[in-house]
Amino acid sequence: MPNTVVDIWGPISPGAPASYPSAPEPHEEWSLAGGTAWVFYSPLNRRQLVRPVILSDGFSGGSSNLDQLWNGLEENGEFRFISELHATGRDVIVLGYDDRTASITDNADTVIDCIRRALSERVGRSKLVVGGFSMGGLVTRYALAKMEQDPGLPDHETSLHLSYDTPHEGAWFPVSIQGFAHFATDKFGDDPVAGPVLRQFSALLNSPAAKQMARWHLQKVDDTAEAAPERVAFLQALEELGGWPRAVRKIGVASGVDTGTGNGVAPGATAVRGNGRTLLDTWLKTQARGDQEVARLQKAGEEPVLVRTNGLPEVDGAPGGLFSAPSPEGDPGNFGLAALLMTLLGNEVDADRIATSCFIPSISAVAAGDINGQEALYQPIAPDRSALDAFLCASRNEGHTRMTEELGAWIVNEIVSSS
Structure with a gap:
């Protein structure tokens, strides 16, 4: 590992x-x-x-x-x-x-x-x-x-x-995964097996390029997700x-x-849940609209940490390029990586889970609108909406x-x- x-x-x-x-x-x-x-x-x-x-x-x-x-x-x-x-x-x-x-x-x-x-x-x-x-x-x-x-x-x-x-209009890193990466790195960054990957993943999400690309960024687990400075x-x-x-x-x-057809990932669904030696009832959810708890994170022996969002659209299920789609070669997808890390930390992970999500919404890839809006994400893209001279989805x-x-x-x- x-x-x-x-x-x-x-x-x-x-x-x-x-x-x-x-x-x-x-x-x-x-x-x-x-x-x-x-x-x-x-x-x-x-x-x-x-x-x-x-x-x-x-x-x-x-x-x-x-x-x-x-x-x-x-x-x-x-x-x-x-x-x-x-x-x-x-x-x-x-x-x-x-x-x-x-x-x-x-x-x-x-x-x-x-x-x-x-x-x-x-x-x-x-x-x-x-x-x-x-x-x-x-x-x-x-x-x-x-x-x-x-x-x-x-x-x-x-x-x-x-x-x-x-x-062009921003990338989507699920806030629940950002929160988990920072939380797990803080709590288990010295773990001999999972620690190196946790530190790398957290640093990647907080890198200059990631902060510039991400439409919503979470610097620390208890921060508010918003555009980074x-x-x-x-x-x-x-x-x-x-x-x-x-x-x-x-x-x-x-x-x-x-x-405008999404990828089938339901909003507000539990994407991954782990429980065991180091984590207690820790779960990540896909993004839904409104005030939402997108993650519950708890190290054994400590109080839980909740990650909340408000006003974000249902980006995980939006039409667009998928974040590291699972493959026969073993690539786990983004939520799948969280499941893998939970397992490496000595926990059982629910078999019923979601592996991946949208990474680059289609309207972002063809510069056809702000990914802020639910309707814009899920409506057909007309050629005259794009800043490009020509595009293909x-x-x-x-x-x-x-x-x-x-x-x-x-x-x-x-x-x-x-x-």
Whole structure:
């Protein structure tokens, strides 16, 4: 268990990143300020950078891992995204970060460095395509907008920005899980088995990037869930840059549906309950509207701690990309991780439980409205509501950023048609 890696870009994986199949050797590796770019030339371009597509990693713990990224883009889904781009003559630059939990604005400087390098290496005058997955779409969005507004920066020479299940209007970390992570870390952070994962998970939720992305954040178990000051400051900084890059076509996809149909997670349901050696009747509930107790947390021998919310919509069941959807490989989902940790702490967990929930609501991924409102979350998304020039939502609620033929092929077609 000490090797468990809490991973938001893809699954929560019971194994070290090295357990992913090895990626092919990149043709070039660029060392950047704050990150690394792995360059894969199209076979059609004779190892020259002719039509660059920069794809940014997103939010997770630690540094970017090429094997993991390659697996998500080429091997783990049903659509070989890089291979399809190569077949159209596009060269793919996979952009990773030294710290995926760092501030979006800090990692945006790494994007700018990558764009500079791509422009200097490019043969010909083809415009760039720049974008990313999950938070990577936000980092690249900010970077391009900054390059347009800052006279000290060069022209980004980019024609298209793409985002894949990006939290343009905020991400959802269930408040009950945030509360449990902080509570359990405080009470059991020194546990030799569960302690390392608890500390990592709590730190991940309180990282600069998580605070900027999360629509509702809980710093400590007894705090009120609200937008963190870091999110407020980030949104203000983005607005000062115009909100979006202006000189590019903006496209995006959502891993959730646009029909308003939820994922089936009922509001106010008990997602996980544990009881035993270290916990007494400890449970987490899915989010409902109104004044609600979303978690009861009790260490044996101590008084219970209650986590409450008020005025939040039913986000756990909303249409959107699912947080680490459970899989045959053993990825437990977010509520499933809480169940796993309760078990490792020496408790029995009820067999009847909910594993996962919405992570990026569809309206957030296609920039079509504030996720604050119940009606907005659950109504069909009309094209004229989106800040994007074009978007596609999945035909069913998929795992967050899962590469599917439906979404991947649409992006490839958009890239080709935009050139």
